[in-house]
Amino acid sequence: MKLTMRLGERSYDIILKRGALHNLGLLANLNRRVLIVTDSGVPAEYAEIVRAQCREGHIETVPQGEGSKCLKVYEKLLCRMLELGFDRGDLVVAVGGGVVGDLAGFVAATYMRGVDFINCPTTTLSQIDSSIGGKVAVDLGAAKNIVGAFWQPRLVVVDPDTLSTLPRRHFINGLAEAVKMSLTSDAELFEMFEKLDVDAEIETIIYRSLLIKKQVVEKDETEKGMRAILNLGHTLGHGIEAVKGITGRRTNGLYHGECVALGLLPMIEDRQLAKRVRAVYRKLGLPARVAYNKEKVWAYMLHDKKFRDGRITVVKVPGLGCWRLDKLDADGLNAILMGK
Ligand SMILES: NC(=O)c1ccc[n+]([C@@H]2O[C@H](COP(=O)([O-])OP(=O)(O)OC[C@H]3O[C@@H](n4cnc5c(N)ncnc54)[C@H](O)[C@@H]3O)[C@@H](O)[C@H]2O)c1
Ligand SMILES: [Zn+2]
Incomplete structure (x- = not known):
């Protein structure tokens, strides 16, 4: 199934299909540097599936939990991109739940004033809700989502097979x-x-x-x-x-x-x-x-x-x-x- 978010030049497709993660390379241009952000609670194989389809994929695994939606982790990811020579034509892919999506999306929104972002949500919450709509953010202590942006993804790939491992x-x-x-x-x-x-x-x-x-x-x-x-x-x-x-x-x-x-x-x-x-x-x-x-x-x-x-x-x-x-x-x- 496919839905299209119609937002003028920021329009994008939302693909909902079992096994779709394996077809990411057919759906998007992965022939560039790709930062794949995931967390320690997401089975590592999902990010590996994405990396296997990239010309140059770099997996960054942040600690699981809301605590990773913070300026420290955000900064670490930006530094990593700079170190790896990412430029404005490169890509950030989120593989995880709402925490990873919000964090990686905010990284994509702000690195060099914005690079392409693809969201591959792996929790029901992110597949149902948080992966579409373009709200990306990190927290400031207890103040949730206080530092953020509207940054629409280029593509959202919802693979319900990933839910089989979700507690x-x-x-x-x-x-x-x-x-x-x-x-x-x-x-x-x-x-x-x-x-x-x-x-x-x-x-x-x-x-x-x-x-x-x-x-x-x-x-x-x-x-x-x-x-x-x-x-x-x-x-x-x-x-x-x-x-x-x-x-x-x-x-x-x-x-x-x-x-x-x-x-x-x-x-x-x-x-x-x-x-x-x-x-x-x-x-x-x-x-x-x-x-x-x-x-x-x-x-x-x-x-x-x-x-x-x-x-x-x-x-x-x-x-x-x-x-x-x-x-x-x-x-x-x-x-x-x-x-x-
Ligand atoms: N941007 C938005 O519009 C929006 C909307 C709603 C919520 N949110 C944000 O989403 C976050 C919550 O998202 P969430 O509920 O997905 O939590 P989450 O991202 O913390 O994921 C929940 C847990 O499940 C693990 N996990 C993820 N996928 C898995 C899988 N397939 N198999 C096994 N384990 C898996 C993660 O490691 C984590 O420990 C909050 O930070 C909230 O603010 C954002
Ligand atoms: Zn909510």
């Missing part, structure tokens, strides 16, 4: 972003989560999610309006992530998708639908209820970079397949958090 909890974690998109934009996809087996339907789930995201990004590439719907659950989700998420110190915390799953529940305005969403979470193994320190989460949310003039725009879901934007001040946000 179950990561597999399910990524589906939370698909549930999120289905709520605002694809009632049928939501019903698939209710009725069907997600393992058997994974390609359809990826395809439909990519289609939603593609359509949203095409309408609003740099998030001036409608792209905000992709943030459903994220204002509260990021707050929960700050307090309960996995970090270098807190290794038993929640993953990003799990936090988003929790963060979107209070945004659903239809009680019946909220019940159905909880049932889907239970079926998939996503958390439907987790106790967290609401004061701490609230305090974190007040520092959200999306606050403007004391108010923040959140996405609400009045019913399945519908959405509306709501501007809240600090008290309004607190009321939602407290379930009032």
